[in-house]
Amino acid sequence: MVGKQAMNTVVEMVLPLIFKWYNLVMVGDSLRDTYGSWPRWAKDFKLVNFDPRGLFPEYLEMVLQYGFVTIFVSSFPLAPLFAFLNNIFEMRLDARKLLSHFRRPIPQRVKDIGVWFKILDSIGKLAVITNAFIIAFTSNFIPELVYRYVVSDSKSLDGFLDYSLSTFQVADYPPQYRSPDSEAPDFCR
Structure with a gap:
């Protein structure tokens, strides 16, 4: 311009x-x-x-x-x-x-x-x-409305961040990349 x-x-x-x-x-x-x-x-x-x-x-x-x-x-x-x-x-x-x-x-x-x-x-x-x-x-305006009125039971945005992120099973990692820690989470976002 x-x-x-x-x-x-x-x-x-x-x-x-x-x-x-x-x-x-x-x-x-x-x-x-x-x-x-x-x-x-x-x-x-x-x-x-x-x-x-x-x-x-x-x-x-x-x-x-x-x-x-x-x-x-x-x-x-x-x-x-x-x-x-x-x-x-x-x-x-x-x-x-x-x-x-x-x-x-x-x-x-x-x-x-x-x-x-x-x-x-x-x-x-x-x-x-x-x-x-x-x-x-x-913007997140439309996804927030969909979550609030269709997905959420309490009609609030509690849990919207977890809902909007994709999840990955930690068990799907190759063995050399897994954490030796026994308390590793089952999935990550």
């Missing part, structure tokens, strides 16, 4: 610089020779044009991060911390990128975030189910 976020951040910062350099080459050095320094319109022209779908990668990055964090939080509890630190860093880098590398975007009025809401809602529901299964199958 951390490596993917770091790689996306590097790519997100390097690509606008490459496009900005390409636009600078396209304008050419003749303007600088004519005016002595770059005129304001030339500096603005060399900025990268903000694509109408320019926010798609930003939404995609946040949805992927949300998916990683919510689905696997029970397996990796530090994921929300890393996501929080990444988002703080990402906010500052995106602000710098939009101010210094892109032309001013044309505002568009929208009702909501569109299909992204349905995707986030689906990921949230999947995360609840996934985390419930991870907790259920990696």
Whole structure:
């Protein structure tokens, strides 16, 4: 999770610089020779044009991060911390990128975030189910319930540890490994 976020951040910062350099080459050095320094319109022209779908990668990055964090939080509890630190860093880098590398975007009025809401809602529901299964199958909760209500006569967990461990008959050991002690137990766990 951390490596993917770091790689996306590097790519997100390097690509606008490459496009900005390409636009600078396209304008050419003749303007600088004519005016002595770059005129304001030339500096603005060399900025990268903000694509109408320019926010798609930003939404995609946040949805992927949300998916990683919510689905696997029970397996990796530090994921929300890393996501929080990444988002703080990402906010500052995106602000710098939009101010210094892109032309001013044309505002568009929208009702909501569109299909992204349905995707986030689906990921949230999947995360609840996934985390419930991870907790259920990696903990002793279900075996303890089975022991308490099916095996135990007193409906308590007394004897659960002995019940959960496998037993081995000491008599099945080869003779050279048996204890010469006459008080050796009949079985071990």
